[in-house]
Amino acid sequence: MTRLATRPAGGTFPLGNRVVNRMGYGAMQLAGPHVFGPPKDREAALAVLRAAVAGGVNHIDTSDFYGPHITNRLIREALHPYPEELVIVTKVGAVRGDDASWLPAFTPADLTRAVHDNLRNLGVAALDVVNLRMMGNIHTPSEGSIEEPFTVLANLQRQGLIRHLGISNATASQVAEARGIAEVVSVQNHYNLAHRDDDALIDSLAAMGIAYVPFFPLGGFTPLQSAILSDVASTLGATPMQAALAWLLRRAPNILLIPGTSSLSHLHENLEAAGLDLPEAMLAALNAIGRDRSP
Ligand SMILES: NC(=O)c1ccc[n+]([C@@H]2O[C@H](COP(=O)([O-])OP(=O)(O)OC[C@H]3O[C@@H](n4cnc5c(N)ncnc54)[C@H](OP(=O)(O)O)[C@@H]3O)[C@@H](O)[C@H]2O)c1
Numbered sequence: 001m002t003r004l005a006t007r008p009a010g011g012t013f014p015l016g017n018r019v020v021n022r023m024g025y026g027a028m029q030l031a032g033p034h035v036f037g038p039p040k041d042r043e044a045a046l047a048v049l050r051a052a053v054a055g056g057v058n059h060i061d062t063s064d065f066y067g068p069h070i071t072n073r074l075i076r077e078a079l080h081p082y083p084e085e086l087v088i089v090t091k092v093g094a095v096r097g098d099d100a101s102w103l104p105a106f107t108p109a110d111l112t113r114a115v116h117d118n119l120r121n122l123g124v125a126a127l128d129v130v131n132l133r134m135m136g137n138i139h140t141p142s143e144g145s146i147e148e149p150f151t152v153l154a155n156l157q158r159q160g161l162i163r164h165l166g167i168s169n170a171t172a173s174q175v176a177e178a179r180g181i182a183e184v185v186s187v188q189n190h191y192n193l194a195h196r197d198d199d200a201l202i203d204s205l206a207a208m209g210i211a212y213v214p215f216f217p218l219g220g221f222t223p224l225q226s227a228i229l230s231d232v233a234s235t236l237g238a239t240p241m242q243a244a245l246a247w248l249l250r251r252a253p254n255i256l257l258i259p260g261t262s263s264l265s266h267l268h269e270n271l272e273a274a275g276l277d278l279p280e281a282m283l284a285a286l287n288a289i290g291r292d293r294s295p
Contacts, residue, residue: 010274
């Protein structure tokens with residue numbers, strides 16, 4: 001596959017000191033079942049990463065707690081030395097138990113270790129973007145000060161180990177608190193066609209020029225299913241997942257996509273979604289899905 005032209009179909013948006021294509025890639029699906037252990041097909045995982053970059057992706061989302069360590073090592077093996085334009089975004093705030101559990105890890109020692117694990121396993125001297133991943137209620141945020149852990153990351157940034165900071169699974173007030181400590185270049189929260197708690201946050205971040213990166217853009221472990229989505233997709237001659245991604249790209253200019261897949265054919269399908277045009281009537285029909293579910 002050839003590289004996309006300089007004006008990629010989905011457009012671009014600034015992420016830190018770089019401008020990235022809005023269609024990126026999330027690497028979490030490359031680890032084994034339950035994001036734990038090695039992938040069942042290592043060569044296929046490496047091929048997906050190489051195909052993503054060849055297909056125009058210059059924003060990859062990862063964490064050293066995927067595997068753990070596995071996903072970052074796959075990224076390094078597939079792509080190092082990294083293309084100049086590639087931005088790798090990682091996250092810290094958890095470690096994995098032997099039973100694949102996700103354990104909060106927010107002490108200064110935990111966070112410092114996590115940053116060094118990411119540096120070593122990705123094979124870089126500084127991390128492009130590090131998200132402080134709050135644990136909250138696992139996939140939805142809960143209130144509480146982020147001052148202590150975010151200050152630890154801000155100090156590591158001052159030491160030159162991190163270029164830019166972001167925050168993940170965070171409330172609007174936690175985003176504001178973080179912005180009072182250091183510049184926040186991105187917020188990564190659970191959001192998709194059917195899960196729209198962050199509508200107001202997205203719009204306020206757009207006004208400030210801050211990227212919003214939805215995790216579970218396709219529904220994550222529970223893939224999106226909707227008769228309206230299927231109807232829109234078939235009218236467009238697209239798949240439901242492509243229509244769901246196209247809706248996100250239309251939703252706000254600061255949304256950067258990181259759909260996750262371990263499959264080459266799904267990767268190509270997702271990249272093609274950046275070129276889908278959603279007519280107004282279809283946009284309105286898709287908008288109604290989230291509205292129907294809101295409280
Ligand atoms: N900050 C956080 O707390 C957080 C949490 C979760 C995820 N993330 C990040 O967000 C990224 C995206 O989230 P995600 O990967 O969990 O969920 P997702 O992108 O919503 O969905 C991934 C699931 O959809 C399937 N899929 C992907 N493309 C498809 C297609 N075209 N047709 C049919 N099925 C398709 C994948 O299976 P196949 O592998 O079979 O394609 C996988 O099961 C992750 O990779 C990770 O980097 C961050």
